[in-house]
Amino acid sequence: xxxxxxxxxxxxxxxxxxxxxxxxxxxxxxxxxxxxxxxxxxxxxxxxxxxxxxxxxxxxxxxxxxxxxxxxxxxxxxxxxxxxxxxxxxxxxxxxxxxxxxxxxxxxxxxxxxxxxxxxxxxxxxxxxxxxxxxxxxxxxxxxxxxxxxxxxxxxxxxxxxxxxxxxxxxxxxxxxxxxxxxxxxxxxxxxxxxxxxxxxxxxxxxxxxxxxxxxxxxxxxxxxxxxxxxxxxxxxxxxxxxxxxxxxxxxxxxxxxxxxxxxxxxxxxxxxxxxxxxxxxxxxxxxxxxxxxxxxxxxxxxxxxxxxxxxxxxxxxxxxxxxxxxxxxxxxxxxxxxxxxxxxxxxxxxxxxxxxxxxxxxxxxxxxxxxxxxxxxxxxxxxxxxxxxxxxxxxxxxxxxxxxxxxxxxxxxxxxxxxxxxxxxxxxxxxxxxxxxxxxxxxxxxxxxxxxxxxxxxxxxxxxxxxxxxxxxxxxxxxxxxxxxxxxxxxxxxxxxxxxxxxxxxxxxxxxxxxxxxxxxxxxxxxxxxxxxxxxxxxxx
Numbered sequence: 001x002x003x004x005x006x007x008x009x010x011x012x013x014x015x016x017x018x019x020x021x022x023x024x025x026x027x028x029x030x031x032x033x034x035x036x037x038x039x040x041x042x043x044x045x046x047x048x049x050x051x052x053x054x055x056x057x058x059x060x061x062x063x064x065x066x067x068x069x070x071x072x073x074x075x076x077x078x079x080x081x082x083x084x085x086x087x088x089x090x091x092x093x094x095x096x097x098x099x100x101x102x103x104x105x106x107x108x109x110x111x112x113x114x115x116x117x118x119x120x121x122x123x124x125x126x127x128x129x130x131x132x133x134x135x136x137x138x139x140x141x142x143x144x145x146x147x148x149x150x151x152x153x154x155x156x157x158x159x160x161x162x163x164x165x166x167x168x169x170x171x172x173x174x175x176x177x178x179x180x181x182x183x184x185x186x187x188x189x190x191x192x193x194x195x196x197x198x199x200x201x202x203x204x205x206x207x208x209x210x211x212x213x214x215x216x217x218x219x220x221x222x223x224x225x226x227x228x229x230x231x232x233x234x235x236x237x238x239x240x241x242x243x244x245x246x247x248x249x250x251x252x253x254x255x256x257x258x259x260x261x262x263x264x265x266x267x268x269x270x271x272x273x274x275x276x277x278x279x280x281x282x283x284x285x286x287x288x289x290x291x292x293x294x295x296x297x298x299x300x301x302x303x304x305x306x307x308x309x310x311x312x313x314x315x316x317x318x319x320x321x322x323x324x325x326x327x328x329x330x331x332x333x334x335x336x337x338x339x340x341x342x343x344x345x346x347x348x349x350x351x352x353x354x355x356x357x358x359x360x361x362x363x364x365x366x367x368x369x370x371x372x373x374x375x376x377x378x379x380x381x382x383x384x385x386x387x388x389x390x391x392x393x394x395x396x397x398x399x400x401x402x403x404x405x406x407x408x409x410x411x412x413x414x415x416x417x418x419x420x421x422x423x424x425x426x427x428x429x430x431x432x433x434x435x436x437x438x439x440x441x442x443x444x445x446x447x448x449x450x451x452x453x454x455x456x457x458x459x460x461x462x463x464x465x466x467x468x469x470x471x472x473x474x475x476x477x478x479x480x481x482x483x484x485x486x487x488x489x490x491x492x493x494x495x496x497x498x499x500x501x502x503x504x505x506x507x508x509x510x511x512x513x514x515x516x517x518x519x520x521x522x523x524x525x526x527x528x529x530x531x532x533x534x535x536x537x538x539x540x541x542x
Contacts, residue, residue, distance in 0.1 A: 003276055004219060004510045006305070010291055011298030012218025019297075021228060023267040024213045027168075027205055028229050029236035030175070030264055033257040034202055035148075036237065036356050038141040038472065039370060040244040040253060044124040046115045049083035049108035056087060067091050071105060081131035083108060107131070120248040127188045134476070136188065141357060141472040143192045147199025148206065149465035153325070155204035156458010160323065164212040164454070165273045171204025172265045179258030183251050203465070207457040210441050215274040215450070219510060226442030227385045234381065234434070237374030245367045280450045280513065284311045323452050325459055333504075333519050337447050338456070340502045342463040344397060347496020348440050350467030351404050352433045354489040355426065357472050373430045380431035381438050392507045393443040398500035400436040404429055405493030412486045436497070446506035450513045
């Protein structure tokens with residue numbers, strides 16, 4: 001008997017599973033509020049050089065002072081990073097006669113003046129992370145995702161070693177601690193360190209929530225579980241737009257997005273450990289207790305199973321055997337899965353955060369763009385719910401990522417004056433990008449066996465966060481060529497999307513328990529034909 005058969009006897013999707021999913025969905029809301037916080041935390045309002053006191057400027061209006069002190073761009077706006085070395089009073093007579101001699105220009109010598117009409121304060125205005133220090137501003141997001149990258153490796157290993165629930169609780173507690181320390185930062189260095197540690201902590205939530213939920217539901221509801229948990233990412237996305245609109249001061253914004261983690265800790269207290277993990281690690285008595293609890297809540301009061309029977313089932317997954325990230329590359333099929341899925345995760349995150357961390361340039365204000373991008377994700381997930389069950393995980397994964405790249409590439413060609421068309425294409429691209437992200441979580445959870453599932457999620461999440469860490473830095477390449485960042489995002493999305501075609505299909509397949517279940521798919525000639533007809537692969541039914 002496999003664990004899937006046991007689930008059917010106790011109720012594969014009853015009241016017990018619904019309560020688990022509801023609790024895990026609340027945890028999922030926390031993630032985008034931190035992962036996409038950079039858009040508002042490090043927003044750079046319009047600014048110009050601070051103008052020193054000059055006796056000749058005393059009798060001029062504020063507008064005239066700007067006119068004679070700050071050079072203009074070709075579009076008529078004032079430059080952000082340069083000022084005249086001496087006031088140019090002749091511009092009062094004809095402002096179109098801008099000096100062309102570079103000796104009349106100099107970098108800002110006395111700081112900057114910011115427009116506070118949209119933001120009370122951000123880290124850009126707090127520490128003047130503009131102009132020649134613009135890279136430090138973008139690096140704030142990179143520091144956070146570097147932490148998420150490290151956390152994916154740490155929590156991926158620890159959750160397979162010490163359990164899903166314990167590591168999830170540790171992740172939330174650390175998220176609250178470091179999130180509040182970030183809000184109390186008194187220097188840029190302190191903020192960079194605490195945001196990095198917040199990323200490490202939140203990574204545990206990111207990679208554990210979905211596998212824990214899926215390990216408690218039956219085959220028929222696995223897709224629904226993955227899509228449902230993913231939808232709450234979009235809910236968090238929209239909540240971030242509303243919270244950022246209401247809270248314009250960066251310290252309090254950090255407090256506002258960290259607070260929900262406290263509620264998540266309370267919700268997690270009820271969630272049980274994964275019975276699959278307990279059995280795979282020889283903890284039969286605990287698994288037996290959770291299974292009986294599940295059966296009672298689902299109305300299966302006649303269910304009885306002895307710990308000895310569970311111990312016999314657990315023997316099939318080699319309890320007590322140690323696994324690590326090296327195990328992901330030791331056998332042929334797992335090695336191919338790991339290489340290809342790593343490439344797909346990198347491309348998914350790289351393109352997703354490439355679009356999500358740049359809300360300007362699409363014809364909408366920042367808050368509306370964030371909210372629209374969150375809304376468009378929900379129908380995208382609904383469509384993917386149908387597609388992954390009809391055309392399969394592999395085709396859905398590949399084409400959603402490739403079409404993301406196509407939309408990014410299309411916006412390179414569309415002229416800036418066509419703001420409405422650019423907004424539509426960007427919104428479609430964001431929908432495809434979210435569809436790719438939704439699928440990759442579900443798909444990867446099904447590719448790896450229970451004994452290595454969190455190691456697999458940790459490794460692929462590491463690749464994703466590597467892409468997320470590099471995504472904001474790519475924007476600095478616009479100094480070489482204005483369209484180079486978009487070309488890079490487009491090319492990576494298309495290439496990595498193509499790698500998904502090399503992965504095996506998992507539609508209607510049982511979750512593999514051990515490595516031998518995955519390697520058995522090497523004999524997949526006739527088995528794949530059966531899977532295409534909606535039947536589970538035979539090697540996984542042993």
